[in-house]
Each structure stands twice: as C-alpha cells, then as structure tokens.
Amino acid sequence: MKEYSQDISTLIDNELHDDMVIKHILDDTESQKQFSRYQLIGDVMRDESEGLDLRIDITDSVMAAIVNETQDNKIAPIATPEKAESNVVPFMKRFGQYAIAASVAGVVVVSSLMINQNAATDPSVTPVLNTVPFGGAAAPVSLQATPVQTKSDIKERNEHLEALLKDHQLQLQVQP
Amino acid sequence: MKHRSFLVVLFSVIVFLASPQLFANQEEASQKIITKQVQPSALTYLKKMKQAYKELNYELLYLNTAQNQIEPKQLIHGVLDGQRIAYFCYLNGGIRESLQFDGKISYYQQGNQAYSLVTNRDHSVFANIANFDFDSGNKNYEYLILGKSRIAGKRAIAIRMTSKDMYRYSYIIWLDLGSYLPLRLETINKSNLILEQTMVVSLNVTESINPWIKRMSDQKAPDVLHLPKTTVKDVAPWELTWLPPGFKVIKDDQHKLMVHDTDPISYIMLNDGIVSVSIYISTKMTNLTKQQNIIQRGGTLLYTKQQENVEVNVIGEIPLITAEKIASSIKAVK
Numbered sequence: 001m002k003e004y005s006q007d008i009s010t011l012i013d014n015e016l017h018d019d020m021v022i023k024h025i026l027d028d029t030e031s032q033k034q035f036s037r038y039q040l041i042g043d044v045m046r047d048e049s050e051g052l053d054l055r056i057d058i059t060d061s062v063m064a065a066i067v068n069e070t071q072d073n074k075i076a077p078i079a080t081p082e083k084a085e086s087n088v089v090p091f092m093k094r095f096g097q098y099a100i101a102a103s104v105a106g107v108v109v110v111s112s113l114m115i116n117q118n119a120a121t122d123p124s125v126t127p128v129l130n131t132v133p134f135g136g137a138a139a140p141v142s143l144q145a146t147p148v149q150t151k152s153d154i155k156e157r158n159e160h161l162e163a164l165l166k167d168h169q170l171q172l173q174v175q176p
Numbered sequence: 177m178k179h180r181s182f183l184v185v186l187f188s189v190i191v192f193l194a195s196p197q198l199f200a201n202q203e204e205a206s207q208k209i210i211t212k213q214v215q216p217s218a219l220t221y222l223k224k225m226k227q228a229y230k231e232l233n234y235e236l237l238y239l240n241t242a243q244n245q246i247e248p249k250q251l252i253h254g255v256l257d258g259q260r261i262a263y264f265c266y267l268n269g270g271i272r273e274s275l276q277f278d279g280k281i282s283y284y285q286q287g288n289q290a291y292s293l294v295t296n297r298d299h300s301v302f303a304n305i306a307n308f309d310f311d312s313g314n315k316n317y318e319y320l321i322l323g324k325s326r327i328a329g330k331r332a333i334a335i336r337m338t339s340k341d342m343y344r345y346s347y348i349i350w351l352d353l354g355s356y357l358p359l360r361l362e363t364i365n366k367s368n369l370i371l372e373q374t375m376v377v378s379l380n381v382t383e384s385i386n387p388w389i390k391r392m393s394d395q396k397a398p399d400v401l402h403l404p405k406t407t408v409k410d411v412a413p414w415e416l417t418w419l420p421p422g423f424k425v426i427k428d429d430q431h432k433l434m435v436h437d438t439d440p441i442s443y444i445m446l447n448d449g450i451v452s453v454s455i456y457i458s459t460k461m462t463n464l465t466k467q468q469n470i471i472q473r474g475g476t477l478l479y480t481k482q483q484e485n486v487e488v489n490v491i492g493e494i495p496l497i498t499a500e501k502i503a504s505s506i507k508a509v510k
Contacts, residue, residue: 153462153463156462156463157462157463160462161471161478161480161489163433164433164454164456164478164489164491165478165491166433167431167433167443167454167456168454168491168492170403171427171443171445171452171454172452172454173281173293173295173299174293174294174295174403175295175297175426175427175445175447175452176296176426176427
C-alpha cells in the first residue's frame, strides 16, 4: 500500500497517467480511503473545507476495541486499586478545572503563599519581601522567633489558605 | 465759586453716566477670567473615562507591579453591535488567556481544559475603577486633579481618588487626554505608599473592532462550569455587627471549598463598588502562630483571626485595620 502513496499524490496533482496504477488504486479500498484523506487535507490547506468539523472522533473505534478485548481469566481481577481510582478521578478533575480559575484570575494566590512558605522555613532571607509597612511602620509579617509549629502544621495551614484564596478568586469571578 | 460747583456737578454726572459701562466692563472681564480658568472637573474626567472604557475599541499592553514582581499583560477590547468583547492574556510564561463576551467569561490555559463561568461583571484590568459609580462614590472618595504628565507616549492627566476614611485605599488614575482611557493606576495606602501599580506601556485606539477578537466571539465558548450549589442551612450562623462605610453585604452563604472535600464554610462577601472582600468563618481551627496571621501581597490582604473557637479569614484589597474590625465584629446569630 505504501508504494501507492506517491502515486495517489501524483494522481491528485493530475500528473498520473499510468492506467494500471489508477486501476489498482480504484480497486483497493485502502487506497480509496487514502485518496479521500489526501483530498480532505488539500481542501483544508486551501481553506475550502467550508467549516468542516475536523475533530476526528475515535470514540467508536476505542469502544469497539474495548468490547473486543477478551478478559484474561488467568489473572485475578484487582478490586482495590479500581475503587481507589474511581475516587481519585472526580477529585482530580475538579481540582484541575478549578486550578485554572485561580491561576488566570490571579497569580496572587501562588506567589503570596510561596513567599510566606519560604519565610517560614528560612527567616533570614525573606522578611523584607514579606514586609509591608502599615501606617508607616514596618511590621515583620512572618518572622518566627519561636518555632512552635511543625512543618506539617505549616503545610496544612498553607493549603488551607491557598484553598481560601482560590475560592476568593472564584467568588470574585462569579460575584453578582 | 459758581464756576467750580458747576464743574463738580458736571464731573459727577459724567461719572454717573459712565459707571454702568464701567461695571459692565468689569463683569465681562471677570467672566473672561472664569472661562479661561474653567477646566473640566475631576469628576467629569472620571465619567469620560468610564464611558471610553466601555465604548471604544482599543488594545492595551500593560504591566502589573506588586512587591518586586512585574507581570506584562495584554487587553484587547472591542464593541460589536453594542456588545463588549474583552480578550485578556498573560504575555510571559505559560499561555493563560480569557475572553469575556455575552455574559460569559472563558478561561484557556495550556495543558488544562478550557471552561467558562457565567458573569455579568467586567473583569478586565481597570474595570473595578472604570465602572465605579463616581457620582455616589463621592460619599467615600474625594476627587482631585493632580496635574498633567506623559504616560505611554500620551498626554495624560492624573486624578487622585482620596478615601475620606481610613478603611479603604486611595487611588491615583492617569487618563489619556485624547481618548480618556485609563493609562495608569496606583493603589496607595494612607501613608501614600504605593501598594500596587498598573501601567499601560502601549495604547492603540482603533475606529473598528479588532478582527481577531471579532472572530473569537464567533467561536463556541467552552462549557460553562457550574459551581457546587451553596447550601443554606437552617442555622444562618454569623452576622457582621460592623461594616466599613460604603460597603454592603452582597453574598451570604455556605459553600464547600473546591480543593478539598471539606465541610461547607460560612461565607460573606462585601463590596463598596471598587473592592470586594471575602470573609470565611469556620469552627475548624488551624494551628498558627501570631506572626502568621497577616499575609499581604500588593493591595491584597489575607488576615486571620481566631476567637472563641472560631477562625475568621478576611481576604480583600483593604487596609489591615478594616480587616481587623470586620473580623472582630463577627457574631453568632442568636
């Protein structure tokens, strides 16, 4: 089939004059499909597709493949990971969608927390960054003299704050 | 003697006849001075800006600066059959863009699925200021022309919106004297410290709409993302006993945060026409030290207060004192 690709291309360009090859292409369904694909590509490149929907739907073929897939009986079905997966998917999906809302709406979220986090673990570097004078006097925001919190506490709190900030951004987007 | 008195009479008559003329001249002169001095008021300029921001076709390239970070961005705005189309894009880093049109705002980001949110508010860069109701806003702000300057190669006029109280930030806005579009915006606190700055570096006003965003508006918007329904429980638990002047409660509900499947959190949103403030009230306490209850970036503040087994988080572009007063005023509804 491969060797006919060139011929089909030549045929489309109206430069193929070998009747034998044309006959072969006409007889071979695979070649016919390829011919139509080449024509379609040509149409699109010449902008003549007239709004043709080019999204190729492979759902049917995938579904067919899944149906045809024969279960190997020798392997015992693993129940637990599947269950875990079904829990994970919607969560990820939701978080994924939501993550954009926050990141487009405001980088504020991530960066402010990053600054805060750094400051919490290494007070020597960032207090300046994180300090905004209130009422003219500089107020150190996250300088930790006595580390009371554990690392997991800080992480948990940052996650919570991030969730709040993201929600705030989202609420701003949909506010009445 | 007689001769002299005659002269006096004659003189007074002349003066008497001439005086109305004299007064008239004076009046005319003073009027001339007034017309010379009359310059549109700050309010007039701000209203013209409001109109221009909504009605013109323009493209802005601008920088956002807050605390050592600079973010270049782009805004293309157009009006098509009375409908506004606004395209926004981050110019650095991964592609993040949005398109607002026809009651929806759609977000596109590399590597993520695009989605839309239903909204009727303008979310573009100067929208909060440019859509402000300046007439009724003079209860909380004073408008003052500061002077003229040059921004993005255009002649610009600077107007200061000074807060009349300590509970909100003030702003300085520079407008293009040609198109009246905003060119620069600074958020300043009461010590005149600039917290955040947005500066246009290129402004292009066009007669007709940018053909590219016109074509974008023909495309089908990505699916609308519906937020999880807010639950209104029987116990409407919290109320604010103090509101900063000019602020109103515009949302009061309980909803889940999207990131974790946590319990619903009580939520109140305040708005004064420019800034929106989110208040989260939860009975779940996070472990925090005193020093960590304030996070500030640019004008945005995140303030946490723990009191009587309640944790209140206030987020918004407000001074610390406002956040503190709001958080302290939260009371359980009896």
